[in-house]
Amino acid sequence: MTSSTTAPAPTWEAPLAGAPLDATVEVPGSKSLTNRLLVLAALADAPGTLRGALRSRDADLMIDALRALGAGIEEGDHPSTLHVTPGPVTGGTEIDTGLAGTVMRFLPPVAALADGPVRFDGDAAARLRPMLPVLAALRTLGITVHDPEGSSDSAELPSYLPFTVEGRGGVPGGSVDVDASESSQFVSGLLLAAARFERGLTLRHIGATLPSLPHIEMTVATLRDVGVVVDDSRDGIWAVRPGPITGRDARVEPDLSNAAPFLASALVAGGTVRVPGWPTLTTQPGAMVPELLERMGGTFTLADGVLSVTGTGEIHGIDVDLHAGGELAPTFAALAALADSPSRLRGIAHLRGHETDRLAALAREITRLGGQAEETRDGLVITPRPLHGDVVRTYGDHRMATSAALLGLRVPGVLIEDVATTAKTLPDFTGMWLGMLGTAA
Ligand SMILES: O=C(O)C1=C[C@@H](OP(=O)(O)O)[C@@H](O)[C@H](O)C1
């Protein structure tokens, strides 16, 4: 006899911080840099090597996809060392995007260079993430994109995964208008492949708002590092000149957005958390974390590449526009729920198209624990209330899990559903978290 009840999903009990922290946390490579450098290395004119690359679900999906498109990618003496040998972009293949925005938005323009069709699909949740602006831009540039079940003559463009890009061995290129108000990745994806388009690309953003500008600046910086000429002198317009992409060796910075929940722990538990390898100059939006933590009651120093954040356990509310670093919002929402005054997170309407609708998910889960969190048109208003333990849902979103772990440092009985979802960008999250607490005084 079969039972109609399904077994409850396994949960992970977030550990309480028993004492002020005194920890040094080595954070693996940046997802955003790793996946940009992999794409550029695969499109380059000579082999190159990445050192300090992230190895996680998102990075490994990118590696598998680029291999399917014809690149050779071999591990060196450490999994974070990747030797990339470019090859002609080959079609007749399928790409699994998982839930990775960087894979689903960066690779269709690469697939357009292929010599045959490339079918894209991903997780069920990935089928809800906006795709239309990238696909419409490819069509404007002369590439056919269609529903994989439908005809390639169909006039209707898919708005979501799955879809097929009909590579035909080259992209004429030219000018496109793109509404990137739902994701900066639409711009980054087109710019990354654009030097390989016959006439290059001039891309104009036409939406009302543009999120994650640092990530677009990261795209421009990584392109320039491999010899591509990019004109970004006009607001909202990027022009990429056609030309070769240089194969080179590159070192990946630690992921500063993944460092955020660890550093924020110093404010929740008191004590000090240090992250080595902190870059003095970076395009990562995580660069804004130290100042934001300071506004909420912490102090920080940066010496010899080590960022140290110290807290007292006292957290102040914050009113902050996070449109430049929306991926930081789950960390700051958790801090806000533990603060001594209300907070407002603004400028992040586009989080509704992230791994899950993050505004709804954060509001729902903070409320589940007894807190008060309301969605606004473009963010969240969080009013601290005494919290209690419960099962926190993560919706396949790595940052929902890390944000819940932060709450669990102070709130007994926070049970995180599917903590393994952190493997999207941080496969050893629980080990790192316990390690941080294990060094507590
Ligand atoms: O280009 C990138 O590497 C990213 C851009 C941002 O996307 P959105 O602009 O969609 O927020 C960010 O949130 C995401 O985590 C990574």
Ligand SMILES: C=C(OP(=O)(O)O)C(=O)O
């Ligand atoms: C939005 C995120 O990821 P993705 O690259 O899948 O868009 C994120 O990591 O917070």
